[in-house]
Amino acid sequence: DGGITQSPKYLFRKEGQNVTLSCEQNLNHDAMYWYRQDPGQGLRLIYYSQIVNDFQKGDIAEGYSVSREKKESFPLTVTSAQKNPTAFYLCASSGAVLSGAKNIQYFGAGTRLSVL
Amino acid sequence: AQKVTQAQTEISVVEKEDVTLDCVYETRDTTYYLFWYKQPPSGELVFLIRRNSFDEQNEISGRYSWNFQKSTSSFNFTITASQVVDSAVYFCALSEGGGNNRLAFGKGNQVVVIP
Numbered sequence: 001d002g003g004i005t006q007s008p009k010y011l012f013r014k015e016g017q018n019v020t021l022s023c024e025q026n027l028n029h030d031a032m033y034w035y036r037q038d039p040g041q042g043l044r045l046i047y048y049s050q051i052v053n054d055f056q057k058g059d060i061a062e063g064y065s066v067s068r069e070k071k072e073s074f075p076l077t078v079t080s081a082q083k084n085p086t087a088f089y090l091c092a093s094s095g096a097v098l099s100g101a102k103n104i105q106y107f108g109a110g111t112r113l114s115v116l
Numbered sequence: 117a118q119k120v121t122q123a124q125t126e127i128s129v130v131e132k133e134d135v136t137l138d139c140v141y142e143t144r145d146t147t148y149y150l151f152w153y154k155q156p157p158s159g160e161l162v163f164l165i166r167r168n169s170f171d172e173q174n175e176i177s178g179r180y181s182w183n184f185q186k187s188t189s190s191f192n193f194t195i196t197a198s199q200v201v202d203s204a205v206y207f208c209a210l211s212e213g214g215g216n217n218r219l220a221f222g223k224g225n226q227v228v229v230i231p
Contacts, residue, residue: 040224041224042122042207044221045218045219104151105219107162
């Protein structure tokens, strides 16, 4: 089945540790996105990538890093510089550039990150 | 800058009642897109609808309907004859017409349908 797979579903981070959240899509989408969701809040954009080997900071990029070496994959690293990482992280992708529905973002099931 | 406001945070209704979720947006662009997503307890956001700024026709899909009014910068969502499965958080979002396709989300409406 085509879709977006995020792993793990739950993740625990120790003080000073970097952790990496995985996001893989098999929809042949060009663009991918990472959002953070805090309780009672909307989604806030962390990073996005419109094409392989290129990415841009979103509204809350500090303490996070990404890479886009393959079209299918857009991993997010939460670094030790992110002092309040506890949140629900959602990955999304949107369609090929020439697709009429290119700007509809489809989401994965999310990763819930907690600090030990 | 683009902005989306969903004023009500939690709405409780008894099953079979209708519920309307308000969404007000701000943008300086003349070309933009509006979206509604549903987030059930499982957490994944489910796409419901996209509307572009040049199409003000209202839309109905089963028990869901949307009312887009550019004059009041609103894109409201109504669930008719609500069911327990409609219990979820609903987000309104806006994307401006430029190439980066960034979405600005409202804070969401928690809908609780009581059996």
